[in-house]
Amino acid sequence: MAMELEEMDELTLDGTLDVKGNPAGRRSTGGFKSAIFILVNQGLMCVSLYGISINLAIYLTTVLREGDSSAASNTSNWQGAQYLFSFIGGFLGDAYLGRYKSALLFQLVFLIGLVLTALSATLEYLRPPACEVEGIDCKRATTTQIGIFYIAVYIVALGYGGYQPNVLSFGADQFDEEHPKEKVRKAEFFNWFYAALTIGTLFASILLAYIENQGKWALGFWLSTGMGTVALSTFLVPTWRYRFHETGGNPLCRIAQVVTAAFRKRHIKIPLEGDQLYEVINTESTIKGSRKIIHSSSLRCLDKAAAITETDFDNEINQIRKNSWHLCTVTQVEELKWVLRMLPVWATTIFYTTAYTQVYSVFVIQGAAMDTQLGGFNVPPASLYAVDCVTVVLCVLAYNYWLLPQIKKWTALEEGLTGLQRISVGMPIVGLAMFEAGLVEVVRRNKVQRSDNLSILWQLPLYITTGISETFTYIGMMHFFYDQAPDAMRSLGSALPQASVALGNYASSLLIAIVGRLSGSPGWLPDSIDKGHLDYFFFLLGGLSFFNFALFSWAAVHYEYMSRHEVSPSPQSLPFLYSNGVANEDHIYRP
Known part of the structure; x- marks a missing residue:
């Protein structure tokens, strides 16, 4: 029995899994032994990105020969798109692919974009010829050349934008916030993550910017590609040591379900106590890879989505009808509350x-x-x-x-x-x-x-x-x-x-x-x-x-602030459910 308890103590408390899908062990997975590779990966990815972006406006004006205002506008639009693409990556990481696979996928997309960008600066038919005399008789880039270059850099933006939120959250997942020491390490991880990003930016702004300012664009872009390749390898090396969270499904769908259920029950009286609202009695929530969230007192109108009415109760089998478009759990309601x-x-x-x-x-x-x-x-x-x-x-x-x-x-x-x-x-x-x-x-x-x-x-x-x-x-x-x-x-x-x-x-x-x-x-x-x-x-x-x-x-x-239950049998027993699933009609709310 003592050995079993000791083994349980060595498992993480936040529900993370190892690479084989088993509960993650604290000693064999995660921590800075894994996160250090993610920090190096982040630094190298920043070197690679800024090797493209730091002189992008200059490349547009001197090589593709766009006007100053056009180049400045296109650079700003590209940078804005890169950050907005992070929502695509974040959505896929949370809903379907998981953070590790999403970070890996978008790094591959990023590399494809880097290779295309480097090729566009290397191959003569993909860029305009050099000016015969500086500033005189300079041919502008053709529509095809401009199109290929913009496709390439926007693939870079999509790759880095989709990668960034996943690698940050995946790196933080390597620390169990339910464990006091690892919770402190997680806070330190954010510091070092931003430091790695900054060091990568500094390196690119000194070395790669200098090379490109000498007109050696192909060399600069290929060095960026090489850095991106090393970054991907660094990310893959400790895969067996990583901790993983299960994906929870489409969060937009869950939010829509809460809004719909609350609207349908807009005329009912809101329960006064959070423990009178619907929540499953299982160890974990109905959302995969998620701990149950404790009911909060704000935005009480949304609590109606978790209030049980007569329409939610099946008298024939004496159980709650499980239809999330009519009845949502407290955890699902709290997700929407967090957004708001x-x-x-x-x-x-x-x-x-x-x-x-x-x-x-x-x-x-x-x-x-x-x-x-x-x-x-x-x-x-x-x-x-x-x-x-x-x-x-x-x-x-x-x-x-x-x-x-x-x-x-x-x-x-x-x-x-x-x-x-x-x-x-x-x-x-x-x-x-x-x-x-x-x-x-x-x-x-x-x-x-x-x-x-x-x-x-x-x-x-x-x-x-x-x-x-x-x-x-x-x-x-x-x-x-x-x-x-x-x-x-x-x-x-x-x-x-x-x-x-x-x-x-x-x-x-x-x-x-x-x-x-x-x-x-x-x-x-x-x-x-x-x-x-x-x-x-x-x-x-x-x-x-x-x-x-x-x-x-x-x-x-x-x-x-949001409060979560640990991934263990919840002390919050549901007053309207017995262990055999029979409902208590005293907590069924009627319009």
Whole structure:
């Protein structure tokens, strides 16, 4: 008996399985011994992606010879599509394929796109010929050449977009959140995951960007392809050590069932107690691979979907009719509640990205108008983004090894800060970064008016501040949306930060257009910023960032955290069901 108990103690408590489909053992599967391969895979995938994306606009203008505005617009659309494709990957991972198979499938799609992209830059008939004289007699790409290149890069976007939410949630699945020590390790995993992403981006922006800026596009793209191949191999190596969750089926269908059942019962009285609502008495919920979720007090109108009425009860066999379009379990209702509860929090993360995305655009424009000479070296304005990347890595190290022990004493939580708390730290800091950028612009304009210029080194504090901000906010977002998502919707939960990045980029373009129209001529953002008021734009972003933080604080205070049952016989016995399945009519609600 003692040996049996010891063996049971070594099994994970969150229902994960090993590669053979048996309950996963804690020692033989999961943990950082498995997750380290996923972290390396993520870093290499980022190198591979940014080898394509970091100079995409330049490739479109110098090789395919598109106009500047067209290239900028097409690059933005491609980046937005990449993030929105994450919903496709998240849906397939949760509903049908599972996170491992989905991550593997989309990596293969990603590699196909990389090979096609590299071929389009290598084969002469897939790209226009070089100019006979620089800038003179340059032939534009044919419709076929442009079409093949865009097909290739959009396959890359589909592959990476579908891969990202699955690899994040699959990596987090390697840690049993029902086990105190592994729960802490899971929080650390999100830190290292974002650090791996940042290091990969930094490597690509230094090495591959340099190669491609020399005009060696084919070499740069083939190196990206090689990195992607190594990344896939790294992901496959420890397959036998991974932990897996069963797929839960179509979440959109389950949501539709709750809405339909609640609408049909809209006239009935809502039960006062959660334990009077319908839930199966089995160890696990009716949704495969999912723990049962404890009833919450918010959005009570949806509880009607889990209230038993006379139409749900079959008198002939004295049992409940199992029809999810008429009667849903508490867990199924709570899935929809999660979607609705997290929407206000998620909406505020969109404007955070709107402000943060200035790092890639307006910060670079400001830097280009500054003195970029350091001795005999000319500093490319976009290269200062490396400071942001280094700051993120240093912040992750400082958080894990210095700040976390101090925070534990303050919060009494083993993981230090919750996801919402981390977001609340990072959000206002990006507002400070915008005000810093505005002050730098004021100083720069004053210098210009005196026929002088300001050193680009004045931008260093801006990138350091934004790096600190994103370390807390984006890692907090990954942690929060994964942690609070129902077990069978965690890949979709992990897709939400990607979606906020996409919408934030689109919102940034819209805000710039609105400011340009309302600020008149020459306006705040003219072609020559020396004639405009870029400082006003930064101050506007700073003010809106703090207003957005106030909205987030309201949403966070009113957010009700989800609670799950362990995967063990539930202590919540159902008052309307006996062990033989006979119903108790006292808890049947009548219109």
